[in-house]
Amino acid sequence: MMEIRDSDADGQRDPPDFDPTPGMRSLVFASGAVGALTFIPAAVALLRRIGARKTFAIAGMLSASATVLTPLAVRGGLASFALARLVQGASLSSLFPVIGGVSAGWSTLKYSGLFLSVITSFVQLAPIFTVPVAGSLCVTEAGWPMAYYVHAMITVFFFTLWAVFFKDTPHGHRWITDVEIKKIMEGKPPMPSSPRPVPFRAILSSPTIWVIWLTALANFAGMQLFIIYMANFISNYLGYTLRDSCLLAALPPLVQFFTKIIAGILGDRQYSFLSATSKVRVFNSVASIGSGAFLLGLVFVPPTERFWSIVLLMLSASFLGFNTSGLFRSPSLVARQHTHFVMTIIQVLLCVCLLGMPFVVELLTSLKSPRDWSLVFGAVAFFLIITNVLYCIFAKGSPAPWTVIKEQSPAKIHPTNDTLPPSTIVTVADSNTLTN
Numbered sequence: 001m002m003e004i005r006d007s008d009a010d011g012q013r014d015p016p017d018f019d020p021t022p023g024m025r026s027l028v029f030a031s032g033a034v035g036a037l038t039f040i041p042a043a044v045a046l047l048r049r050i051g052a053r054k055t056f057a058i059a060g061m062l063s064a065s066a067t068v069l070t071p072l073a074v075r076g077g078l079a080s081f082a083l084a085r086l087v088q089g090a091s092l093s094s095l096f097p098v099i100g101g102v103s104a105g106w107s108t109l110k111y112s113g114l115f116l117s118v119i120t121s122f123v124q125l126a127p128i129f130t131v132p133v134a135g136s137l138c139v140t141e142a143g144w145p146m147a148y149y150v151h152a153m154i155t156v157f158f159f160t161l162w163a164v165f166f167k168d169t170p171h172g173h174r175w176i177t178d179v180e181i182k183k184i185m186e187g188k189p190p191m192p193s194s195p196r197p198v199p200f201r202a203i204l205s206s207p208t209i210w211v212i213w214l215t216a217l218a219n220f221a222g223m224q225l226f227i228i229y230m231a232n233f234i235s236n237y238l239g240y241t242l243r244d245s246c247l248l249a250a251l252p253p254l255v256q257f258f259t260k261i262i263a264g265i266l267g268d269r270q271y272s273f274l275s276a277t278s279k280v281r282v283f284n285s286v287a288s289i290g291s292g293a294f295l296l297g298l299v300f301v302p303p304t305e306r307f308w309s310i311v312l313l314m315l316s317a318s319f320l321g322f323n324t325s326g327l328f329r330s331p332s333l334v335a336r337q338h339t340h341f342v343m344t345i346i347q348v349l350l351c352v353c354l355l356g357m358p359f360v361v362e363l364l365t366s367l368k369s370p371r372d373w374s375l376v377f378g379a380v381a382f383f384l385i386i387t388n389v390l391y392c393i394f395a396k397g398s399p400a401p402w403t404v405i406k407e408q409s410p411a412k413i414h415p416t417n418d419t420l421p422p423s424t425i426v427t428v429a430d431s432n433t434l435t436n
Contacts, residue, residue, distance in 0.1 A: 024078055026358035029228075031082040033354030035089025040347060043094035051168045052101035055094050060159030063091035068152035071145035089354075096347040100340060105169040109187045110268065117264030117324045124257035124321075127227050128250045135231070135246025198341050202402035209342060211387075211394040212330050215284065216346045218387040219323055220353040221380050222291055226252050226317045229361060229376075237373050238306045248310055252317030259321030263287075267325025276333060276397030284326030284395070288388035290319030295381035299374040320384075327391070334396050336403040 046055040066088035073084035099119060107115040134147040170176040170184050203209050230252060235245035267283060274282065294316035301309050331342040364379065365372035 026362045027078070028082055028085055029358035030355045031085035032089030032092070033351045033356075035086035036092040036354065037089075037348065037351035038086075039090040039093040040344070040351070042090075043097065044344065047094060047097050047101070052094075052098045052105075053163065053166050053168050056098045057159055057163040059091040059094050059098075060155060060162065063088055064152045064155040064159070066091070067148050067155060070148045089351075092351075093347070096343045096350070097340065100343050101168060105167075106184060108184050113264040113267035113325050113329070114261070115264070116328065117260040120324065120328070121257055121260060123223060123227070124253040124260065127253045128257070131231055131246045131249045135243050139243055198338050199402045200341075202400075203335070203338065203341060206334075206400060206402075207394040208330075208334055208396045208400065211390045212327065212334070212342065213345055213349060215288070215327050215387045215391045215395075217349045217353060218288070218380075218383045219320065219327055220350050221357060222295075222316075222320050222384055224353060224357050225376070225380055226256070226313070226320070228357075230313065233373055234310070237303055238309055239303065240306070251310065252314050255314045255318040256321040259318040260324045263322040263325045267329065277395070278397070280326050280329055280333070280397045281392045281395055282326070283322050283324075283329075284391050285388055287320050287322035287326055288384040288391070290322070291316045292381035292384040292388075294319065295377045295384075298377045299381075330395055330397070333398065334400050334403075336399045338403065 043055065043059070046058070066084050070081070070084045070088075073080040102119055103112070103116060130151065133150070137147040137150060138144045140146065167173045170181050231245050231249040234240050234248050235242060238245075240248060263283060267279070271279065294312045298309060298312045298316070301312060303309070331346070332339045335342045360379070361376055364375040
């Protein structure tokens, strides 16, 4: 959400009945997180009942409806605007479980890292399109509401394609041959005949799982910093115009997109000198320490050095893309058939970050001094680096003991390398529902 001043939009003024204070803007940002957090149980129930395809189609149409109604909601004041954001946030609640479902049904073992990189690239591709397009539309005669209308139409188009062409599994898909199905299923463990009970006590007492969750929270803080706040930082701190700020804010996600693809390819390779555990630790260290180091560099760069500020932002964002083969591989490698529970908590943490980050940023930048953003960058960098230290101590790349199925021998459960990629994610949708 880009802050638009009266003078930015060539006469397109904010509605007179909604003149947001900084605290009100934080509340509007947080409303989306509240919606996502509140509707997670409903999303889980839908996934179990109707599968990922239908659930995500419903979420997409809900998002489109909230988007097209946002200009009207803004004119109604803070309450209606926050309500629209809450509804839009509700559509986010199924995100990670759906990613798990698609990965489980469609990814091959050999290219699971690349598959995960591509399927999660929406995080980078969306701002690459949205930020410059929205900035350009805001300064046209149609004004800022047109940005919402255009995005609503695009959302309807793509989610219609999703509903028509996607299937939860390749089995029975008219465009997938038996040979392709065989390649997709090759090496995958058979699905259990019935859902296994989740060992909550064992999971919640596992240091590995807790460090995965904590590291995920740090990564979400970094991602939210790059995706949501960069346009405002470039405009308000570096002094670029609205149009230029939106274009420049799209550069860090663009660079990160290519980094994720490279990280996925490298993560799929087997290295004789790296165990599965060492591999996820190395990739996560590259992501967290690299991103954190360049954020710390920003702390010492004055706003007059606009070029170097943009360069450091791009480098920091690009390094964070390596977490595809680090942090985000860990849940399926460690939790196996119970990954859905770990991923659900990660979804909750995403919502918590979306909820809390606006207030943290507002608190750290409340003095409106030139160095306010240094506090934000320093705090996120510290969080990334500290959580990576814990990750390198406790994170694993092999299944936890509580994943062993009694009727199978441990030798069949524990791989000798990372041959258990994110494609083995078992989502909250039962195997017998993944047939739509």
